[in-house]
Amino acid sequence: MVHEEISIDKSSFIPIYYQLFKLLEEQIRRGDFKPGESLPTENDIASRYEISRMTVRRAISELVSAGMVYAQQGKGTFVATPKLDNIVFEINDFNEDIKKRGLNYKTTLLEAKIVRADENLRAKFQITEENKRFLFFRTVLSAESERLSYEVKYTTYSKSKPILESELKDPSLPGLVAAHTEYLPVSSKKVLQVAVCTEEEALILGISPQSPVFLIEQTIFDTELRPVGWSKAVYRGDRYKLTSYDGWYKKD
């Protein structure tokens, strides 16, 4: 296969550092520089293309960010070996998958009320006070009139921030928390497990009991690391999967 000659066009509106980044990336991909080998020195590249060394460094730093090369002070810059045992499952929203497929999805609010915390809930929110009240939501997500997931959510509650009608449409946990917390919610922890669903969940989702499901618990914390929101969601195992891509070739 013949590769078209790529080079640097200093008069282009595309930044030089970006052109060089793409050029080096392509050369690495097609094996001009192999894993473990070193790239030409920054000064070599700079004089080769008659550009500044700082511009070369900008290009190389992009390669470093992409994980394709690594630099060692005093030695040089070397091509990395693609790491293939790294697994990164990234989901902006566990439901995004469904939405992307263009299906008609909708969230149904089963219940919304103010509750007093029982012992279990107090543990989740790391409080001892017995009379503290929380907002409680139960929702079901469905697509094409098929129920896909069931979620219960709790957030802190204060009288000064009542429930708004608009929240009830599609109450996401981060959204609810932001609306009912004094402090800024800044961090979140999620735990994914597999389980077989309970009879109640099976009934709600319209699947047979003991079916395998994804179970995701999420806790949201404020600036002082106090829990201000907690949710537990059950996703049908036969309708969800997570995909991870790795290595040099990534989805653009």
Add this chain to the structure above:
Amino acid sequence: MVHEEISIDKSSFIPIYYQLFKLLEEQIRRGDFKPGESLPTENDIASRYEISRMTVRRAISELVSAGMVYAQQGKGTFVATPKLDNIVFEINDFNEDIKKRGLNYKTTLLEAKIVRADENLRAKFQITEENKRFLFFRTVLSAESERLSYEVKYTTYSKSKPILESELKDPSLPGLVAAHTEYLPVSSKKVLQVAVCTEEEALILGISPQSPVFLIEQTIFDTELRPVGWSKAVYRGDRYKLTSYDGWYKKD
């Protein structure tokens, strides 16, 4: 709470850009600059600390990478709102969890042989040739004499690259592929699903049939995007979980 006064020490061995990065990060964390608000301009910061604008830009670019701020040309640099519905499950190795807990884990090779591809396998490797041969491995991972996962792996095979004794100890798919492929393996796709285990898997893992399990399929591709390795692993659902942290506060 009183915060110690942080500032820039130009004589420190810690780079100025890094000091400034940490300084700005801390100011954002404690709310001096709130989400949506703008940071001081680069020139302001530069003259405020009597450093170069390029050094300021280096610091801010770190903040951008961390997702705490975003820059808009011509307008300014603004504090981002923590995104809490992003889920990133990252596992260097699905077994790392086990290893970190300091348990005695070991990989047991159940079987290793050369096989001819059946129709199913040919589909996985996107080939039609019927007589092509592949390497086949079956392994079990156990910790504290408890079996945790069961994995079957296939890689391309050529006579010129025979199986080495050393491979049989702990044959990871990327390792096997690298040892038996002509071209460089550069990318990988993994799909995680939930399932209930088969009777065979239940027997091997010593759990009851129909137990919930994680199921991870991995395909490794070479530079020409040809599949050169495929594996399917079953992990005990009661022994594995995935955790994701999100937002501004991340684990250090």
Add this chain to the structure above:
DNA sequence: ATAGTATGAATGTATAGACAACTTTATAAG
């Protein structure tokens, strides 16, 4: 021979300045 020292080469940090690209605001023209 060994250890210490000097030298060169490579990446890392920092600066000052120039201009480009984009946005907002102020100004002028109709």
Add this chain to the structure above:
DNA sequence: CTTATAAAGTTGTCTATACATTCATACTAT
């Protein structure tokens, strides 16, 4: 008042230079 133009402000790119830091090598003294 509206619209077009100019100006100012802000981030983005690029350059040339200087020095620091780290590493490998060659050299020197013992």
